[in-house]
């Protein structure tokens with residue numbers, strides 16, 4: 354590709370997960386063909402390796418890519434269901450929350466109808482020049498340029514340093530469980546480390562697959578369910594995001610840290626399913642196939658013969674747990690932004706080394722008045738717990754679009770909330 358053939362776009366989004374798909378859907382309605390998404394996966398998919406048996410969404414289907422700001426948009430979830438002919442079947446199945454597989458299919462259906470998604474493009478580096486804007490390097494070549502950039506990179510599995518040393522065929526992250534399951538010995542001891550939703554889903558998968566010696570270790574004092582109550586859901590409203598913008602950074606961080614269990618916790622339905630499967634297993638085996646060890650901070654994982662030993666601290670001191678297999682459901686970290694060092698230097702960072710995100714999700718940086726950089730799903734401590742999940746996707750996308758086009762293209766309505774925050 355010669356210099357003259359490199360396409361120049363108004364805006365490039367890196368990543369085509371739900372965050373940037375929502376942006377693309379709303380963009381299309383106001384500025385068709387001006388946004389391109391670059392996605393490293395070969396085709397549309399959403400956490401495909403974590404689609405374990407029977408997994409459910411944690412959020413309502415009303416929280417789709419578009420409806421909260423544009424319910425007449427053709428890419429609404431309801432339109433998807435009607436067009437597949439499954440709407441009546443879905444209603445009659447009376448799900449509290451829909452299967453994750455259905456949401457993934459919805460995303461794939463929406464992606465098919467959006468122009469400008471380029472799959473199989475791993476963006477290795479994004480650089481900047483005042484004369485050309487942002488340049489995207491993939492596989493050693495500059496493949497696109499743009500005036501503006503939206504990072505929608507999502508997250509990657511995280512294993513703490515003390516545990517990561519044993520990773521391999523028999524000690525792995527949840528993304529590998531489905532592939533490794535067929536070769537695993539059902540009678541051998543298996544430990545799942547991590548007391549969140551993904552840990553719970555792995556435990557359920559192992560119980561369902563007939564494992565008879567499972568240990569589940571979690572750091573929290575008990576395997577805590579998600580608070581999905583009405584007051585907890587008030588944190589997932591535009592009014593609350595706006596309120597957070599008015600308080601100091603320190604206060605924001607303190608408030609947001611206290612809200613973790615409203616999103617980053619286990620759905621009550623799967624906890625009930627685990628307890629029931631464990632009870633059924635006990636009736637079969639005369640002992641429980643699953644032992645739960647909450648309040649354990651697993652600090653070290655070491656090899657021991659054919660298996661492993663996990664060292665944990667607990668309320669009563671230290672303990673060791675032997676395992677033939679270990680699943681590390683130990684959380685997720687931001688996917689690293691592929692920004693060239695020279696561009697990173699132009700971006701303002703806070704004392705903790707995090708990029709500073711403004712109220713419109715833009716980054717503060719040297720040339721922000723000409724070329725904007727937005728980040729999706731990276732502003733938990735400025736925009737609240739909703740930023741890390743799907744609940745306010747279209748609201749965030751609308752805010753970005755309004756900022757990019759410097760007018761109120763979309764109106765975000767959250768009228769007269771009954772809670773007065775401050």
Ligand SMILES: Cc1cc2nc3c(=O)[nH]c(=O)nc-3n(C[C@H](O)[C@H](O)[C@H](O)COP(=O)(O)OP(=O)(O)OC[C@H]3O[C@@H](n4cnc5c(N)ncnc54)[C@H](O)[C@@H]3O)c2cc1C
Pocket residue numbers: 367368369370371372373391392393394399400403409410411412474475476477505506507508688691729730741742743744
């Ligand atoms: C298993 C699971 C289930 C979840 N369920 C829910 C739920 O029910 N409700 C809820 O509110 N939240 C849920 N979440 C949390 C969150 O909403 C999701 O992680 C969501 O996918 C975030 O969307 P995203 O677009 O920001 O990131 P992602 O969906 O992770 O998408 C990011 C995309 O960017 C691509 N990418 C990254 N780096 C590059 C690069 N350098 N070049 C090109 N492409 C790149 C990736 O391949 C990926 O496709 C869940 C999370 C997980 C892990």
